[in-house]
Amino acid sequence: MLGAGARPQLIQRKAGLRPTPEDRRVPACPEVPPPVEENVARIVYASQSLIADSVYAQMERIRSSALRHNQPLGVSTALLHQSGWFLQWKEGPGEVLRALMERVARDARHHALRIVHASRGPRLLDGPWSMAIVQCDDAPEAFAQRVALLRRRHEDGCQDEPPAVWRQLSTPLGHPGAERQADPSAFTRVLVCAAQGAGSFELVRWLARRHGQPLVHRRLAGACDLDVATDYVDFPAGERLARVIAMARRGLGVPLARAFLPDYARVLLLLSGEADADLRLVRRVAAACAGRPQAPALLGVGACADIHAPLAQVAHGFGLAYRGVLADSAEPSAAWNAAAPFIH
Ligand SMILES: Cc1cc2nc3c(=O)[nH]c(=O)nc-3n(C[C@H](O)[C@H](O)[C@H](O)COP(=O)(O)O)c2cc1C
Known part of the structure; x- marks a missing residue:
């Protein structure tokens, strides 16, 4: 767990402030061993955030819960907060993920979970926790439309790998020319x-x-x-x-x-x-x-x-x-x- 003095800049920084490219005031993370070849369950879901304020403080709380619960069970996760939405990518043993998802789904800080990816495959997240915040003008409705599209594709049995799903939801091509491309991923x-x-x-x-x-x-x-x-x-x-x-x-x-x-x-x-x-x-x-x-x-x-x-x-x-x-x-x-x- 993090002590108060070790709070990361992500939590302290207010949205809209200009980020500093390199922040040397915080200690570096120890080297992480290279990923081991193993097949695990992989889930990506989007949910609507019910957090009215202090998003960063809530993300910090979720991080400390996740590090306590997920790590001993072999679960790695990445959590994004953007435009009033959460996006979470989880990898780990199937039974463990199912139980964890049931608990997380009951959390009052979000609602309306929609699975947009579920597969078995190699573990791609080689550390227990990542979190991301995107500062952009993306409207919640635009994010919702992308979720609906990926959800339909998932229900039709058609899905991309987790990084491509994450990219399409969080950082879709912003340039107008993207619409002219037959395959929006081909860039x-x-x-x-x-x-x-x-x-x-x-x-x-x-x-x-x-x-x-x-x-x-x-x-x-x-x-x-x-x-x-x-x-x-x-x-x-x-x-x-x-x-x-x-x-x-x-x-x-x-x-x-x-x-x-x-x-x-x-x-x-x-x-x-x-x-x-x-x-x-x-x-x-x-x-x-x-x-x-x-x-x-x-x-x-x-x-x-x-x-x-x-x-x-x-x-x-x-x-x-x-x-x-x-x-x-x-x-x-x-x-x-x-x-x-x-x-x-
Ligand atoms: C979007 C979202 C994602 C979450 N992800 C996790 C997670 O990966 N692992 C976890 O233990 N708790 C996660 N939580 C928190 C749990 O719902 C729950 O509050 C927590 O596990 C309770 O454990 P604690 O009382 O020991 O802190 C998440 C909550 C939200 C809103």
Whole structure:
């Protein structure tokens, strides 16, 4: 359980405040072992929140209950609060999940639970708890429509994997061009991490300005005192649409963020030129990808040709593809223009 002095920033921060990309005031979460291959029951449900205020404080209470009850039973879970809705993804032994769902369904803090995914498959959440808050103008009715659509598909026996269900409900494609696409999931997703500083957030802000598209702010936290920002922007990129997601380095410590790694075409690494920091970043991404069914290729952006060979060697040692691109990673336009041909 968390002591009062260890309350995460997520709980203390009020909605609408600008997130800080990296918050060094809280201790880092210990390394989590790579996911073990096992088939478990996986459920995703949406429910309408009845919490009138203090959403963060309630999420904190649910977290401490869940860590106490779920962890000994082998249940991992991710909980989102967005636009007056809860979205929860649970994984674990089937009987245990059923009993837990019965208890949670009786909780007066929400109502009208709708299952949108139920399957058996590999465990994708490799830690007991993740929580997320999305700050956006998404109306509760818009969220409700997406839930109804996925619910109908689920009842028709047609369902995507849990990360795709989560993405369609929480972060659907915002760009109007999305409606022109036959398959709304068919768009390129790229994660950006900087070896030092907040260059990934600057790059995403620059892309949003360049394409005149809104920036979406999210915050993520795990079981420990992690509280990190992750912003994204959607924009047209040739025939397809692109989503570029800035992730704070410590965000890779949150199980929900790690579960989405196979979802990305590339991880763009904004290198600093400092060998230790750059190596740490490659190792951090590689550790987060370990044991995943598929891993994104790494695209390292750095101004000096010499820095790429040792990073490529480390990446290959972890079974990851690596391509080095020569550009000033501190300059968003230079970094993006150099990397883009290898992304689309
Ligand atoms: C949306 C939502 C999700 C919840 N998820 C869990 C959960 O995963 N595990 C859990 O033990 N309690 C969860 N709870 C809380 C339970 O409903 C219940 O309040 C709690 O387990 C009671 O245990 P306690 O009295 O020991 O804290 C959730 C509540 C809500 C509103």
